[in-house]
Amino acid sequence: MRKGGKRKSTSQKQETEVKASSSSQENQKENHKLASQAKRAKTSKPQPQLEYFEDKRNLEDLWKAAFPVGTEWDQLDSVYQFNWNFLNLEEAFEEGGRLYGKKVYLFGCTEPQLVPYKGENKVICIPVVVAVVSPFPPSDKIGINSVQREAEEIVPMKQMKMDWVPYIPLENRDSQVDRLQSQMFILSCTQRRPTKTAPPSPGLSIGIRVALKQMKIDRLKKYEYCLPYFYQPLKEDELEQSTEVQIIFPAAQKPVFCEFDWELDELDEFTDQLIEADELDKDKKDAFKEFVKERVREAKKANRQAREARKKALEEMSEETKAAFVNMRFYKFYPVPTPDTPDVSNVKVLWEGS
Numbered sequence: 001m002r003k004g005g006k007r008k009s010t011s012q013k014q015e016t017e018v019k020a021s022s023s024s025q026e027n028q029k030e031n032h033k034l035a036s037q038a039k040r041a042k043t044s045k046p047q048p049q050l051e052y053f054e055d056k057r058n059l060e061d062l063w064k065a066a067f068p069v070g071t072e073w074d075q076l077d078s079v080y081q082f083n084w085n086f087l088n089l090e091e092a093f094e095e096g097g098r099l100y101g102k103k104v105y106l107f108g109c110t111e112p113q114l115v116p117y118k119g120e121n122k123v124i125c126i127p128v129v130v131a132v133v134s135p136f137p138p139s140d141k142i143g144i145n146s147v148q149r150e151a152e153e154i155v156p157m158k159q160m161k162m163d164w165v166p167y168i169p170l171e172n173r174d175s176q177v178d179r180l181q182s183q184m185f186i187l188s189c190t191q192r193r194p195t196k197t198a199p200p201s202p203g204l205s206i207g208i209r210v211a212l213k214q215m216k217i218d219r220l221k222k223y224e225y226c227l228p229y230f231y232q233p234l235k236e237d238e239l240e241q242s243t244e245v246q247i248i249f250p251a252a253q254k255p256v257f258c259e260f261d262w263e264l265d266e267l268d269e270f271t272d273q274l275i276e277a278d279e280l281d282k283d284k285k286d287a288f289k290e291f292v293k294e295r296v297r298e299a300k301k302a303n304r305q306a307r308e309a310r311k312k313a314l315e316e317m318s319e320e321t322k323a324a325f326v327n328m329r330f331y332k333f334y335p336v337p338t339p340d341t342p343d344v345s346n347v348k349v350l351w352e353g354s
Helices: 002-043 073-079 087-092 209-213 217-224 267-276 282-316 319-327
Strands: 104-117 120-133 141-144 153-156 162-166 184-189 226-228 244-249 256-261 329-333
Touching: 073 104, 073 120, 073 217, 087 120, 087 329, 217 226, 244 282, 256 267, 256 282, 267 282
Parallel strands: 104 184
Antiparallel strands: 104 120, 120 329, 141 153, 141 226, 162 184, 244 256
């Protein structure tokens, strides 16, 4: 019985060793598996987070491309301080819009207005875009006018380095410009900054800022008082020509500012009233009268030349051109309301048909 007991004891010992060996192998496999997982976790690279950018609209920068003519040059930066939205202008070029399929000439301008923004009223330089529907450029001249000037000055656009140039929508900017039959033209100003060290600018108008700073004051002011001059020969014959002249008479103490109407005012009486009001020195009476007479002669001559020029233009004008003037349309666009821009809905100055 002892031998049997010994064999049984030996058999149990071998079984225990087999189990221990099997358990050890399983532990090794498990450790190897954990080590492999840890290694893979250590060497795996983090997945980059995807960023999504809103696609730009095809005509999104149209309002910026149109030069804001007549804007005071030191206010140009403020025009772009807000991300204005002209979706109404963009939609006008889509099918069913008032500008769809038409040849259009666009220029910008600005209107300083007191508007509410973030709980307070602020004077904001509001950008405006004017669209002119016409088969040919509606103007090649610029009118320069201000309260300081005796009369409006009409000069060629090229003298102010302005011209109508094609606007290329975003989707066509990889194409050759000369192959595109553009129906959209913008007023452009090529008065550029003179040095490459000037800082980049968000819009065309800001790009001319450095060059403007180096101009003479007189020429600089012309940019602030200019607007496209639109000549309507078919309608101007129906209008009465002005019989008023702006008078700025130089004097030692202070200049005499007044308006004289050669049909309604009598010169001697008009002069005496200025003397009585201490606006004119008595010893300057004769000089003042001669000054006014000269201004009246100049104005009458300008009116006569304008009548003759209109008459000649009408005689030489084709029926097609006359029809184009009759059908020419002007549309005015303000920015649409957005949460990030001031509300301009109560300060709009609209024209008929705009």
